[in-house]
Amino acid sequence: MSNAIPAHVPPELVVDFDIFNPPGADTDYFAAWQTLQHADGDGLVWTTANGGHWIATRGAVVRALWADAARLSSEVLAVTPGLGETMRLIPLQQDGAEHKSFRAAVMKGFGGRHIVALEASVTALAEELIADLIRRGTCDFMPDFAEILPVHVFLSMIDVPVTDRAILRPLGAQLTRPDGTMGVVELRDAVDAYLHPYIAARLAQPGDDLLSRIIAEPIEGRAWTLDEAMRMARNILFAGLDTVAAMLGMIAMHLARHPEDQQLLRENPTLIPAAADELMRRYPSASVSRNAVVDVPVGSLTIRAGDIVYLPGVLHNLDPACFDTPERVDFDRKLNPIHHTTFGAGAHRCVGVGLARMEVIAFLRAWLAAMPPFAIDPARPTTMRAGNVGILTSLPLVWQV
Helix, strand or coil: CCCCCCCCCCHHHEECCCCCCCCCCCCCHHHHHHCCCCCCCCCEEEECHHHCEEEECCHHHHHHHHHCCCCEECCCCCCCCCHHHHHCCCCCCCCHHHHHHHHHHHHHHCCHHHHHHHHHHHHHHHHHHHHHHHCCCEEEHHHHHHCCHHHHHHHHHCCCCHHHHHHHHHHHHHHHCCCCCCCHHHHHHHHHHHHHHHHHHHHHCCCCCHHHHHHCCCECCECCCHHHHHHHHHHHHHHHHHHHHHHHHHHHHHHHHCHHHHHHHHHCHHHHHHHHHHHHHHCCCEEEEEEECCCEEECCEEECCCCEEEEECHHHHCCCCCCCCCCCCCCCCCCCHHHCCCCCCHHHCCCCHHHHHHHHHHHHHHHHHHCCCEEECCCCCCEEECCCECEEEECEEEECC
């Protein structure tokens, strides 16, 4: 797609906004996105960055388009040129009946009983990591905790060596926050080279790991092909390497900035599940891209067939037209997690919701039970990076030993 502005885009809606590098996102990812909340008339702007695409800016529009699988396809995957055609992820890039069949198999792999069975080991790992950190009086929460716990859990679930975290984590970051050092074909080939021996073995002799459970489910009465299993494994691997780490970082940042919330949850641990839901609503960092398969009217505008539209969850969850005082964290909000867009909406809502929620709750319980009151270290910068998943790159914390 060229950078030329299409004739159906009103000139006053054209902005220069790079989703991978919006101004100010290195210090405040959320504020960087909120600059678009009042930049339009019908809930859309057109950016000239990344080949040119729409961005939905009103919460109601973000939510409606995210759920509109009939007119907006997930095939494009992202605004990164060539990424969707190269990755062909299952089930993320599928639509309609095909998506439904493959998603059902993936959902069974993530069944609730499997998540419940994991909780004790997640808690034990969190407690082990905390015990190693607590005597230091300081840490960088991202590399020292957030990038270890969920990735370790995920790699254990798919039964690959947890020591491979060091080589796999950068590949996940290249998908969601590409830095130009690796092309999309190179990224796919690197992931496939890693996954292929494991997937071939699972197809020949399934075990009881997550990938084996998924592959064991027939697709319309037939077995998975190697190509399908590889595309599914790519999807599962990328999803498991980045999103929960980003979420844990945002939540730890909030608690470090709000000692009153730390204290409240320490004194009332029964509030933790509701607090997890509210914190996940307040700090969404995942966004998706969709390509229109037909013309889609939005107010006085039209997303033309072939256009790409970017849907940032942050602009739904932090829209005051969608949530009362959305920037305020309120553990009494009585929030139904399905109503916010941290995990998406509609047919493509994240299949790993139960796992992510369990990990966040386990983290909060273990961290607040063991860790003294903690704060952000004023002597070191807190830094962020934008992308399809926004993330803290450094969160320096301090506490009294």
